[in-house]
Amino acid sequence: MIYLFLLIASFLLTYFIKNYAIKKSLVAVINERSSHTTPTPQGGGIAIATTWFVGLFYLYLTNEIEANLFYALLVGLVISIVSFFDDIYELSAKLRLIVQSMVAVVGIVAIGGWNSIDFGFFIIENQIITNIFAFFMIVWFINLYNFLDGINGYAGSEAVFLSIAGFLLFGGSHFLVLVVAVLGFLFWNYGNAKIFMGDVGSTLLGYNVAIFTLYYANKESLNLWIWMILFGIFLFDATITLFRRKLNNENISKAHKKHAYQRLNQSGWSHFKVTNFAIGLNIVLFSIVYFISNIFLALLISHILLILVLKFVENKKKF
16 A cells, blocks of 8 residues: 555656646756757656655664665665755755765665675675775766666666566565655656656665665675666666766766767657667566576676677767
């Protein structure tokens, strides 16, 4: 019953936020990074965050979530609040980075740190090194998810996929809460978007993925690579694009439209087609994880697949 309540709440909240944003002219500004040509209300992420944290508290009060995971995810509230003001006032990049860094540190402490990183042929167990890795991973996941929230349904469908995949592989009511929190918003964002989630939603989702990765990697160190495969589309696209822009001596802090999903859109693919292509690719990535027991073989195959996809995008639209 709680999931139905949260789904309806997310749906209705998004609807009211959309209407309020239209009334107050709170629309996303069209700029050089935009993949849209029509001003559209933003702030739908408020509905995602609200229902997510309500559901999170419910799970905690009913003992359906471990305390360390609850507190680590709860830290994401800070990211949502700061991102809410960033959507309105456009806070400086320096302030955002400071807040993200603080949240990363508190999140790592709440989750209990990162125990070890298993690379197959050697394992890093030094807590200083692993927690430094954890810090940069959290900050990067927050930002890359924000970077890849650029077309209709893309960021929302990724969150739904990761949550369903996480539930099927690991169980956990927190995944179901996130699914319904995002689905209520996604109804208004998928296809011909009536509203965008904004930074308040995308940064929270990126943070959640990072915490899930750390939490399950602590349960079993090889779970790290499962999450890397499942998050492969976003992680691969954002990281490769960043490195390529750096190699080209571009200003990496400047807005751009060079991510693979943006270039597919520029090649003539609609938002709907790009998002559905990503959903299909995600299903393939999940199948690789599910059916191949050797995680490093699965990692290799998934990376070959993603490289081939990148080549395909390159043929459609050059970098």
